[in-house]
Amino acid sequence: MSDIAKEAFDVKIAGTDQQESKTSEIEEGDPWNTIEDAFLKRRSIRKFKKKQVPAHLIRRILEVGRFAPSQGNCQPWKFVVVRDREMITEMENFCADMCRKINGPLDYTAHKKGTFARWRSESILKLFAKWQPSTVHPIPFGAVNLIAKNRFKVFHHPPTVIIPLMDTRGIGHPEVDLGIVGTNIVMAAHSLGLGTCWVGLASFLNNSPEWRERLGVEEPYSLVEAISVGYVLGKPMQNTVSRETHETLWIEDGIKDLIY
Amino acid sequence: MTLLTKKEMKRMPIVDDASEAQFGVVAIDLDKCNGCKMCTIICPGNVLEVYGPKHDKKARIKEGLSLCLSCDNCHAICEHDAITIVQAYDFVGRYKQLNRGAPSQPRLKY
Ligand SMILES: Cc1cc2nc3c(=O)[nH]c(=O)nc-3n(C[C@H](O)[C@H](O)[C@H](O)COP(=O)(O)O)c2cc1C
Ligand code: SF4
Ligand code: SF4
Secondary structure, three states, X not given: OOHHHHHHHHHHHHHHHHHHHHHHHOOOOOOOOHHHHHHHHOOXXXXXXXXXOOHHHHHHHHHHHHOOOOHHHOOOEEEEEXXXXXXXXXXXXXXXXXXXXXXXXXXXXXXXXXXXXXXXXXHXXXXXXXXXXXXXXXXXXXXXXXXXXOOOOOOOOOOEEEEEEEEOOOOOOHHHHHHHHHHHHHHXXXXXXXXXXXXXXXXXXXXXXXXXXXXXXXXXXXXXXXXXXXXEOOOOOOOOOOEEEEOEEEEEOOEEEEEO | OOOOXXXXXHXXXXXXXXXXXXXXXXXXXXXXXXXXXXXXXXXOOOOEEEEOOOOOOEEEXXXXXOOOOOOOHHXXXXXXXXXXXXXXXXXXXXXXXXXXXXXXXXXXXX
């Protein structure tokens, strides 16, 4: 090893030692550190200020995104950034229209119980559920219904939309890698004081030849999610939410235990 | 351990039937709420609205089918600690909740 390389190596080791001693100093009950707190206070933002986010901040966020881990380091993504308000509005209108088209025949709640129309749409929904069950989970079904009735938005009118396209040839489960890239993007934005919202409903754009062309989505890429980015209205990050305590199977010393 | 029967797995809950679909429930403390509307703006389920007599407008749950996804975002944004989730959503059949404990804030003591 050259002297310089050795020196760099020693410095690195010293850094690692320092980090390790820090970890052992933390005791049960100690307050959350900055990074933990950032994760706990991130919220999905659904109301943005009109002001555009400077391009260099979006570039900075993409840089953090780029360093996400992925299976076999295959990095199965490519980014599209949309910063034209008119185009974002057109994307919004297209997805909302799709929601209306889907909601029309499927929304049995629009008909009185016991009527033929009710029976018909319940039947259509059940058929649809056999094909795509997760899509008609009551929560997304409810969201599509609200959007169809103009009571909810798809992108929430952000100044910038980041779309991480998925390379469908990714190793193993590229959807997971895409989720990680998205988390990097979301957390980098959050650390800069910006708000984000994942937009799963943006995937409607993937099935439209016109939008695939406009957004440069070509084989083997697929548009599975979008992330709205902008300046936050109000103080949605002042408190943390409560979340359910999932059962965790804890295996240690050959004993299986359930913890919450 | 069987968590869902095959029959349950195929059964879709009817969302406007309270015996099949229980959406989230929030409680609003009307004494603390000042009607600032922030919760209505961020609620993804479009569950909340602010109304009432002049000078005494408060957040309330909208009439009709509630689509609350018990995200608790309304609680996080409220500067007056006036609103909290009291019950998480749950459905019968395929989307029955499994292996969940009660909602809680981030914990530091176990
Ligand atoms: C993959 C993914 C897709 C999502 N799609 C949407 C969406 O289309 N519209 C929306 O309003 N929120 C969407 N969300 C946000 C969730 O509703 C939100 O994360 C959840 O309610 C918890 O709230 P929080 O993010 O503020 O903690 C999505 C989240 C994820 C992870
Ligand atoms: S955010 Fe809080 S104070 Fe404001 S309207 Fe909602 S419940 Fe009331
Ligand atoms: S918990 Fe979420 S969905 Fe339910 S009322 Fe509050 S903000 Fe709306």
